[in-house]
Amino acid sequence: xxxxxxxxxxxxxxxxxxxxxxxxxxxxxxxxxxxxxxxxxxxxxxxxxxxxxxxxxxxxxxxxxxxxxxxxxxxxxxxxxxxxxxxxxxxxxxxxxxxxxxxxxxxxxxxxxxxxxxxxxxxxxxxxxxxxxxxxxxxxxxxxxxxxxxxxxxxxxxxxxxxxxxxxxxxxxxxxxxxxxxxxxxxxxxxxxxxxxxxxxxxxxxxxxxxxxxxxxxxxxxxxxxxxxxxxxxxxxxxxxxxxxxxxxxxxxxxxxxxxxxxxxxxxxxxxxxxxxxxxxxxxxxxxxxxxxxxxxxxxxxxxxxxxxxxxxxxxxxxxxxxxxxxxxxxxxxxxxxx
Numbered sequence: 192x193x194x195x196x197x198x199x200x201x202x203x204x205x206x207x208x209x210x211x212x213x214x215x216x217x218x219x220x221x222x223x224x225x226x227x228x229x230x231x232x233x234x235x236x237x238x239x240x241x242x243x244x245x246x247x248x249x250x251x252x253x254x255x256x257x258x259x260x261x262x263x264x265x266x267x268x269x270x271x272x273x274x275x276x277x278x279x280x281x282x283x284x285x286x287x288x289x290x291x292x293x294x295x296x297x298x299x300x301x302x303x304x305x306x307x308x309x310x311x312x313x314x315x316x317x318x319x320x321x322x323x324x325x326x327x328x329x330x331x332x333x334x335x336x337x338x339x340x341x342x343x344x345x346x347x348x349x350x351x352x353x354x355x356x357x358x359x360x361x362x363x364x365x366x367x368x369x370x371x372x373x374x375x376x377x378x379x380x381x382x383x384x385x386x387x388x389x390x391x392x393x394x395x396x397x398x399x400x401x402x403x404x405x406x407x408x409x410x411x412x413x414x415x416x417x418x419x420x421x422x423x424x425x426x427x428x429x430x431x432x433x434x435x436x437x438x439x440x441x442x443x444x445x446x447x448x449x450x451x452x453x454x455x456x457x458x459x460x461x462x463x464x465x466x467x468x469x470x471x472x473x474x475x476x477x478x479x480x481x482x483x484x485x486x487x488x489x490x491x492x493x494x495x496x497x498x499x500x501x502x503x504x505x506x507x508x509x510x511x512x513x514x515x516x517x518x519x520x521x522x523x524x525x526x527x528x529x530x
Contacts (some may be wrong), residue, residue: 197516202498203235212266213353221230226272227282241391244286256275273286273289273297273298273299273300274297274298274300274301275295275297275298276290278294284298284300285297285298285299286298286299291491299489306347306348306349306367307348307349307408307409308365308405308407308408308409309339309344309348309349309351309365309408309410310350310351310352310353310405310408310410310411310433311336311351311353311410311411311412311413312353312355312393312396312397312400312411312414312416312480313332313333313336313354313379313414314332314391314396314412314414315329315354315355315356315379315382315384315385316355316356316357316385316388316390316391316392316393316460317356317389317391317459317460318391318415318417318418318459318460319414319415319440320385320459321442321459322442322505323443323444323505323506324442324443324504324505326505328440328442329384331440331503331504331505331509332413332414332440333376333379333380335413335438335440335501335509335513336352336411336413337376337381338510339411339438340372340375340376343365344368344372347367349365349366350365350367350371351365351366351375352371352379353397353400354378354382354396355381355391355392356383356384357385357390357391358386358389359383360396362399363375367453389460390418390461391460393412393416393457394421394422394424394425397422397425398425400429401428405431405433408434409435410433410434410435410436411436411438412426412435412436412438413438414438414440415435415439415441416439416489416493418460420488422492423492423495423496426493426498430496430497430498433495434499435496435499436498436499437493437499437500437501438501439489439500439502439503440488440503440505441503441504441505442504442506443504443506445482446470446479447475447482448467448474448475448478448479449469449477450469450470450472450475451470452470453466453467453469454466454467454469455467499516501513
């Protein structure tokens with residue numbers, strides 16, 4: 192049995208943090224420098240992203256130094272775009288098909304394969320607009336993207352993204368530099384939330400990244416991976432060419448239910464409501480068992496696809512989870528952003 196969760200419709204959320212921020216406090220106060228996340232719907236995105244960046248830089252800086260080669264003189268071996276021929280270009284790089292089609296001499300540019308190209312597939316479907324820990328899952332997904340950006344964008348490396356909400360798919364081309372990465376993060380934060388009753392489509396977003404094929408690099412998928420496992424096949428296809436990292440975003444109420452009596456929950460991706468008898472210990476046990484089985488199925492699908500698996504939870508220090516994951520990968524001899 193697959194369980195889909197919604198936001199509780201009760202007068203008081205039993206899983207809410209004990210200390211709520213003052214409604215009149217500045218938005219930046221919702222971001223704790225020790226790992227708590229800013230709530231991006233409650234203040235200026237630029238201010239909150241700056242606070243998040245400071246947290247990421249202070250606690251993650253230097254983790255991946257030396258994991259992949261930097262830029263050195265010399266041309267690359269990966270085929271890039273074609274451009275018109277200029278006197279002095281190497282005639283061995285003539286792009287004859289394009290030249291014949293356009294009747295204008297063209298040469299094929301090459302990309303230095305020592306540069307890392309990272310593509311992030313970010314799932315912002317309605318199921319991520321939920322959270323009972325320190326933040327919503329959507330905020331944690333953006334934080335995961337910020338960590339990937341900080342750990343990979345250096346030395347000419349490029350970062351691009353495909354963002355899906357179920358209603359729309361936005362593509363941002365891979366660009367080099369910290370400023371380009373910051374623009375990408377601001378664009379992702381500004382992505383409109385999906386309307387209730389609209390299912391996400393992670394498989395379609397992965398397919399858009401598969402075709403046309405891209406140069407070898409790193410593909411990071413940020414999602415809660417809920418629902419059908421139809422994303423496994425396109426993910427395995429990406430794994431044949433790229434290194435894969437899956438960042439799974441989880442809320443504790445998706446794993447077990449508290450005893451709060453009768454509870455009405457709503458599935459944000461279907462709009463379906465359900466009366467849940469949380470006071471029944473047998474029901475809570477069945478829910479926990481089904482949720483654990485669902486997470487095992489997700490983990491097995493990610494292993495079959497050859498993806499590294501990082502789980503971030505809304506009730507834990509997400510930065511420390513990233514640090515532990517990177518440290519484990521380094522000890523295993525295969526860094527999360529190395530090639």
